Amino acid sequence: MSATRAVVIGGGVAGVTAALDLADRAVDVTLVEVRPRLGGAAYSFERDGLALDNGQHVFLRCCTDYRALLDRIGGSGGVELQSRLEIPVLRPGHAPALLRRSRLPAPGHLGPALLRYGHLSVRERIGVARAALKLARVDPARDDETFGKWLAAHGQSPRAIANLWDLIALPTLNLPAAQASLGLGAFVFQEGLLRGAAAGDIGTHRAPLGEIIGAPALRTLQRSGVDVRLRWRAQEVERDGERFEVRGEQDDLTADAVVLAVPHPRAAAIMPSELRVAAAAFEGLGSSPIVNVHVVYDRHVLDHRFAAGVDSPVQYVFDRTPADWDDERQYVAVSLSGAELEVAMRTEELRERYVPALAELLPRAGNAEVLIFAVTREHAATFRAAPGTRALRPSARTSVPGFALAGAWTATNWPATLEGAARSGHAAASVAMEHIRGL
Numbered sequence: 087m088s089a090t091r092a093v094v095i096g097g098g099v100a101g102v103t104a105a106l107d108l109a110d111r112a113v114d115v116t117l118v119e120v121r122p123r124l125g126g127a128a129y130s131f132e133r134d135g136l137a138l139d140n141g142q143h144v145f146l147r148c149c150t151d152y153r154a155l156l157d158r159i160g161g162s163g164g165v166e167l168q169s170r171l172e173i174p175v176l177r178p179g180h181a182p183a184l185l186r187r188s189r190l191p192a193p194g195h196l197g198p199a200l201l202r203y204g205h206l207s208v209r210e211r212i213g214v215a216r217a218a219l220k221l222a223r224v225d226p227a228r229d230d231e232t233f234g235k236w237l238a239a240h241g242q243s244p245r246a247i248a249n250l251w252d253l254i255a256l257p258t259l260n261l262p263a264a265q266a267s268l269g270l271g272a273f274v275f276q277e278g279l280l281r282g283a284a285a286g287d288i289g290t291h292r293a294p295l296g297e298i299i300g301a302p303a304l305r306t307l308q309r310s311g312v313d314v315r316l317r318w319r320a321q322e323v324e325r326d327g328e329r330f331e332v333r334g335e336q337d338d339l340t341a342d343a344v345v346l347a348v349p350h351p352r353a354a355a356i357m358p359s360e361l362r363v364a365a366a367a368f369e370g371l372g373s374s375p376i377v378n379v380h381v382v383y384d385r386h387v388l389d390h391r392f393a394a395g396v397d398s399p400v401q402y403v404f405d406r407t408p409a410d411w412d413d414e415r416q417y418v419a420v421s422l423s424g425a426e427l428e429v430a431m432r433t434e435e436l437r438e439r440y441v442p443a444l445a446e447l448l449p450r451a452g453n454a455e456v457l458i459f460a461v462t463r464e465h466a467a468t469f470r471a472a473p474g475t476r477a478l479r480p481s482a483r484t485s486v487p488g489f490a491l492a493g494a495w496t497a498t499n500w501p502a503t504l505e506g507a508a509r510s511g512h513a514a515a516s517v518a519m520e521h522i523r524g525l
């Protein structure tokens with residue numbers, strides 16, 4: 087049995103952030119992670135000689151804690167942040183529309199793009215602007231109805247919801263507005279689009295996620311003196327007087343403080359027994375799937391870093407061509423959030439659906455040969471951001487002193503995101519630190 091001051095369980099963004107914070111404050115930290123790599127829900131792997139991300143991950147300029155983490159671990163070189171928000175919106179048979187912020191201050195920065203937005207009628211565009219101003223005043227704690235219901239009550243047509251509101255709601259909440267919590271929807275629009283003009287500039291991961299998060303995080307933790315144990319499954323945490331025993335499959339660890347940073351369906355079984363009744367509540371958070379369709383064409387078909395689709399099953403498509411390819415091939419990845427239907431479809435069915443859909447949006451794809459077609463499915467990508475979730479998300483501080491919770495699913499106010507995970511890691515480390523200082 088080894089002795090340690092703090093144990094962090096889970097090596098996703100939340101656990102990595104917490105471990106670095108504790109190590110920065112001169113605490114002896116051991117981080118245990120069941121998988122052979124760090125990065126948690128944001129990872130990459132190789133298939134057919136191609137590095138695939140399990141899912142396209144985007145972030146916004148307002149994701150300050152996640153961006154700071156990337157700077158800290160040296161991952162920022164693999165990401166690209168737009169200098170100005172710009173979303174090309176493609177629609178079969180129509181000219182693309184561009185949602186681009188102007189130089190005006192918020193919330194007027196999106197006004198000119200909205201007034202020119204060709205995928206809605208002029209009346210719908212004016213209606214969207216009016217509703218956006220009202221949304222700026224909605225309390226993010228409103229968790230009693232769906233965002234879609236609120237939008238409809240504020241004059242938004244089903245087309246306005248599909249062709250505009252869901253372009254933002256689906257990828258950030260991992261649910262369409264019709265199913266998502268009003269409070270979380272309001273939070274995303276307020277934080278990302280309505281408060282500061284630059285807040286919503288979009289960041290994309292250009293290199294594989296493992297090179298941006300997992301591998302650099304491991305190097306940084308080790309350089310900071312954190313004892314990282316991969317392939318180490320925590321089975322349960324028991325309280326032993328003032329201390330904790332973290333039980334593993336082959337080994338146990340003793341700690342003064344523990345940060346549990348695993349996904350919510352795994353957390354309850356690991357928590358000290360006196361917390362397990364409370365833990366039953368957050369199992370009600372449920373989950374929402376994400377599917378990605380990866381296609382390598384024999385030629386260049388997509389002229390944007392990424393684009394959204396409307397009137398198409400393609401929600402977003404990203405150019406993921408590796409930097410070292412020097413021929414005509416292009417690798418594009420279609421990201422499908424809230425993918426309840428798609429997650430149950432076989433690869434062949436997805437191919438029958440998405441290869442023609444991409445050809446409709448990207449005319450050159452119609453004549454191109456598909457060299458590789460692959461699918462990644464994350465059944466429980468995030469918690470289900472439906473009404474009622476706010477009350478189910480626990481804070482970092484538990485009723486057991488020294489035992490803290492972290493994870494994108496905890497009470498961060500953010501939806502399940504990289505930013506929420508980073509913030510939760512800081513919050514949990516502060517709770518653990520407070521306890522350690524009081525010993």
Ligand SMILES: Cc1cc2nc3c(=O)[nH]c(=O)nc-3n(C[C@H](O)[C@H](O)[C@H](O)COP(=O)(O)OP(=O)(O)OC[C@H]3O[C@@H](n4cnc5c(N)ncnc54)[C@H](O)[C@@H]3O)c2cc1C
Pocket residue numbers: 095096097098099100101118119120121124125126127128140141142143144145257318319320321347348349352356376377464466467468492493494495502503504505507
């Ligand atoms: C396909 C997909 C696309 C996404 N897209 C975006 C996006 O565009 N933008 C965005 O901001 N967010 C996105 N997200 C969400 C984001 O990835 C997550 O919110 C975030 O990575 C969660 O981090 P976390 O540290 O809270 O949890 P996790 O990353 O789930 O980390 C928990 C870790 O705990 C480990 N673990 C579990 N049980 C044990 C155990 N018993 N012992 C030891 N270790 C254990 C797990 O292996 C895992 O590594 C996406 C998620 C997915 C899956």
